[in-house]
Amino acid sequence: MENDATARILAAIRAIPRGRVAGYGEVARRAGLPGRARMVARLLSGNDDPALPWHRVLRSDGRIAFPPDSDAFTEQSARLRAEGVWVEGGRVRGQRAAATLDQQLWGGVD
DNA sequence: TCTATGACTTGCG
DNA sequence: CCGCAAGCCATAG
Structure with missing residues (x-):
């Protein structure tokens, strides 16, 4: 059974x-758990939900x-490209995953 | 209780 | 760009 934290993540x-x-x-951070990046990673490592957009x-x-x-790595980059994300050299171009521009990601900018 | 490990992050040189 | 150190959180042994 998942905890609230898990469910939120x-x-x-x-x-x-x-x-x-x-x-x-x-x-x-978005899940209300700042500093728990590792928990997110651990969750993904053990996730069994094929519908989860882990990529x-x-x-x-x-x-x-x-x-x-x-x-x-191969699958993830392929999936991202399939969604129109520009992936190059194992890195995503065109958008920022860091929190510095959170506004750009979650703030409502599209 | 302590140590080791990991799909992490940030800072320094 | 690359490597290293310190910090941080949860789980396993």
Whole structure:
């Protein structure tokens, strides 16, 4: 059974619009759990929900959280590109996953 | 209780 | 751009 924290994190991840990305720290913050980026990561590592847009969750610097030679990396970048996200060199271009421009991501800018 | 580990973050050089 | 150190949080042994 999930806790509120878990549910909120999952909700925050599901709330990421298609073609958009967010950082672990951002998701945690959005879930009301600042500083729990690692918890978000741990959740994703054990998630079993195929409908969860885990591929939209990136590191704070906009990089994919997997080594470039891993399967997960390939799949994630492929999924992102399929959504129209510009991925290059294992990094997402065109938008910011960091909290510095949270307004751009969640503040209502589209 | 303590240590180790991890899909993390930030800062310094 | 790259590597390293310190911080931080939850779980496992």
